[in-house]
Amino acid sequence: MNNFKNIKNFIFDCDGVLYQDLEAVFGQVSRRMTKYISEKLNLDLKKAKELQTNYFHKYNTSLNGLMIHHNVSPEEFLEYVHDINLDFMKKDLVLRKELVKLNAKKFVFTNGSHNHVKNVTKHVGIDDLFDGTFDITDCNMIPKPSIEPYKKLVKKFNIIPEETVFIEDIARNLEPAKKLGMKTVWLINDAYWGKKDSDKDFIDLKIKNLSSFLKEINILKVA
Numbered sequence: 001m002n003n004f005k006n007i008k009n010f011i012f013d014c015d016g017v018l019y020q021d022l023e024a025v026f027g028q029v030s031r032r033m034t035k036y037i038s039e040k041l042n043l044d045l046k047k048a049k050e051l052q053t054n055y056f057h058k059y060n061t062s063l064n065g066l067m068i069h070h071n072v073s074p075e076e077f078l079e080y081v082h083d084i085n086l087d088f089m090k091k092d093l094v095l096r097k098e099l100v101k102l103n104a105k106k107f108v109f110t111n112g113s114h115n116h117v118k119n120v121t122k123h124v125g126i127d128d129l130f131d132g133t134f135d136i137t138d139c140n141m142i143p144k145p146s147i148e149p150y151k152k153l154v155k156k157f158n159i160i161p162e163e164t165v166f167i168e169d170i171a172r173n174l175e176p177a178k179k180l181g182m183k184t185v186w187l188i189n190d191a192y193w194g195k196k197d198s199d200k201d202f203i204d205l206k207i208k209n210l211s212s213f214l215k216e217i218n219i220l221k222v223a
Contacts, residue, residue, distance in 0.1 A: 001205075004183065005220045007104055009164040011153070011177075014110040014117050016169035016194065017187055017210060019089065019124055028084040029116075033062055036080050041070060056193075061111055061136070061143040074141050082116040091125030098214035099129045103221055108133040109153055109166070111143045132157050147176040154180065167210065171198035178202035185213065 015029075016022045030052075038048035055065025066072035099106060106129060108117050114135045121127035134156060136142075139149035154161060161181035168174050170193060174184040185205045186198055198206070207213040 001216060001220060004165060004205075004217055005223075007163060007165050007183065007217070009105045009107065009157075009159050010102065011107045011109050011164060011166040011182075013168045013170070013173065014108050014112060014120055016189065016191075017167055018095075018108070018120060018126070019092070022169075022189075022191070024088065025084070025086065025120065029081050029112075032081040032084065036077060037062075037066070040072065060145065063136070064141065064143055067141060074137070078113040078136070079115070082113050082119070084119075086119055086123040089120075089123035091123075092211070093125070094211045095124065095214075096126050096129070098211050098218060099126055101218045102214055103218075105131045105157075107131055107153070107157060107159075109144070109149075110134070111136050113137065144170075144173045145176050147179065150176045150180055167207075167213075169194050171200070171203060172196060175200070175202045178204075
C-alpha cells in the first residue's frame with residue numbers, strides 16, 4: 001500500500017464502484033436497454049436481450065453494436081436507458097467522509113452518461129466532491145477498454161498517469177490504465193463479466209470495499 005501514498009489523482013468507475021448494489025441500479029438500466037431494443041427493432045424481449053448481450057460481448061457496449069448495425073441515435077439511447085428511479089438509494093456517509101478527507105483530485109470515468117453519473121452521485125450524496133467526469137460522449141462513443149478514451153481522459157484533465165490510480169469493478173477495463181502507467185485497483189465481485197481477467201498481472205491491488213480502501217489511503221497520506 002505504501003506505493004499509493006503519493007497518488008495525486010483518483011479515477012473511479014461509476015456503476016459497481018461508487019455504490020454496491022449493481023443489480024438494483026444497473027439492473028434497471030439493463031432492462032430499459034432490452035425494452036429500447038425490443039421497441040426499436042421490433043423484437044420480442046427475449047431476442048432483444050440476446051442481441052443486447054451479444055453486442056456487449058462483441059463491441060464492449062450494447063450501444064456500440066446498435067450504432068454499427070442499426071444506426072441508433074446514441075443520445076436518444078443514453079437518455080432512454082438512464083431514465084431510472086434511484087429514490088431507494090441512501091446517502092453513503094462513510095464514503096463521503098473518506099472522499100472529503102482524500103487529499104487528491106477525484107474523477108469519474110464511465111461508459112455511461114454524465115446524467116447517469118449525476119443521478120447516482122446525487123443519491124449517494126457525493127455529487128459535489130469530484131473534479132470532473134468523463135463519459136462515453138467525451139470520446140465519440142468509444143467505450144472502455146479501448147485505449148482511446150483513457151488517453152483523452154488524461155489529456156482533458158491534464159493527468160499524469162504515474163500519479164494516478166484507477167478503480168474498477170470490471171477487471172479487464174484496468175489493462176489500458178496499467179499500460180498508460182496508472183496504478184490499478186479491482187473492486188472484487190462475483191459477476192461473470194466483472195471478474196473475467198481478474199487474475200491478470202495488470203491489476204496492482206484487489207479490494208473488497210471502496211470506503212475501507214480510501215480510509216487506508218487517508219491514513220497513509222498523513223503518516
